[in-house]
Amino acid sequence: MKILFIGSRLFDDISWYTKEKGITSIITESNEHAPNIDLADKHYIVERGMDKPGEIALKEDVDAVIPLIGIDKPLVDVGLLKDKLESENGIPVVAAGYDCAKLAADKYQTKELLLENDIKTPLFRKVDEKYNTDEIKKELPIVLKTPEGQGGSGVKIALNDDDVEEFIKDKDNVFTEEYVEGFEASIEVLRWNNQEISLAPIYKGITTTEGTHPLAKIKQGPLDIGGLDNNSHNKALRSLAEKLAQLVNVEGTMDIDILHDTTKSEDYIIELNTRPSGTRYMTAATTDVYPLCQLVDMACGKWTAKNVEGKMNNYYSAELPVGDFPQDKKIPENKVFDGDVSYVVHGPEHYQRLTLRAPTRDLLNKLIYELVPGYAKENDIQFQ
The missing domain is CATH 3.30.1490.20 (ATP-grasp fold, A domain)
Known part of the structure; x- marks a missing residue:
């Protein structure tokens, strides 16, 4: 099995998985100084755009293509590449097609679609x-x-x-x-071959008039805030996520941004993002399902929603923007949660984030205070 990955920045999330599966990995990257290039079996430095990755996919006779692009603008061109490679060359591209990517990239058009389909949006x-x-x-x-x-x-x-x-x-x-007073959440949904499954809703912090960036907030999983009934509320959000995935005919992964209005107890959809989610580590911590690894399974033709549902576990999780992880603590070599009580560290120097999980909130709190006691005390962290 040979897979072409477009973009190297996120490849360390799944390089361990491609090796475990015996997959030959090839990367195309426009920045010769980008991280993770050497983790692949082979790489090409190419000009920006999708023309060269398309040519290399044919040259290398790959079995599938997985774009690992975390920003919206190039995703429309990815959609064009997908439509072309799949229709003309029979090479699956695990990503959203042109129509879906174009819709998601236009936040106003997305909101019009939500309104037309009676889906609540601010x-x-x-x-x-x-x-x-x-x-x-x-x-x-x-x-x-x-x-x-x-x-x-x-x-x-x-x-x-x-x-x-x-x-x-x-x-x-x-x-x-x-402007909605309440809290922000997101949920990832996977979809391939007309099968979809949503994962765990993740809490991303209260809405603020300061416009705090999501990366600077403390996240929690699964969503269980303000006395909401976790099971019924999360089940409803998962059902809505799957409905949206069907509606826009997404393939690969989609991240859905949600606002919960605490005054009206209503959920509003604000964005659909057809790219790897910024909450993917939280999703993995909470469910034991690694979204980017699922893309590899799709590329290999070994993915079903039923199998994912059967693998899903339930953990309590948190993500903390710690800045610099303590040097006297071990950073796991791979971004994999090793055991029920475990953690991963991700992000660049000075902007590192710590994502942790445990089977109970007490154990989660204990792990946080063991790893980053100063940060935990300063921010008065104690998850109930």
Whole structure:
């Protein structure tokens, strides 16, 4: 089995798995200094875009292609590559097709689709001559967005008139979104060959008018916040995630961003992302299912939703933005949870994150205080 991976930044998440499965791995990467290149059996440094990866897929006669791209903009071109390689060459590409990727990359179009299908999303309006800035300023605080925003870019929580004027200046594609008081969550869904399965909803912290980046927040899994009934609420979110995966006909993996309104006890869908999720370590910690490894199984033709469901476990988990993990503590060689009480460390120097799991919250708290006592005390961490 020979698989071409497009992009090397996330390859260390699954290099151990390709070796375990005896898969020959090839990477294409546009940055010769990018990490993880040497983890593959072979690599090519190529110009940006999907033309060269497509040529190399044919040249190397690969059995499948897996894009490991974590930003939205190139995903539309990935979709075009997928449609071409699959229809003309019979090479499966484990990613969203063009139509799905194009939809997900346009946050305004996504919200229109949600509205058309009676799926709750925060109220939104396009900024145009009929919806002028004076009207917007009457609705503060309000969220301002551009359709192509991602991970905090292209997004502004406007608290005053100056915030509104500054954001919309020199932009002709802004829309507003109702600011929701509550908390953020996300859920990953896997889909291949018309089979889909959603994984565990992950708590990503309360909404704030400061617009704190998700990477700077403490995450918890599974979602069980504010007295919500964990089983029934999470079951409903998983069902909704699978409905969305079917609706947009995604393939590979999709990350769904959710806002929970604590005043109305309602869930709103805000984004669909057809790329590896920033919560993938939390998903793995909570369920024992590694989303990127599942993409490899899809490429190998050995994936079914039923098999994934049968492998899913239930752990308590947390992810902490610790900055620098203590030097006197061991960092696991592979990003794999080794045992019921275990952890992984990921992220670049000075921006490292610690993801942990345990079968009980007491054991989870104990592990946190053993590994990062200073951070735990400073942030008063004690999961109940």
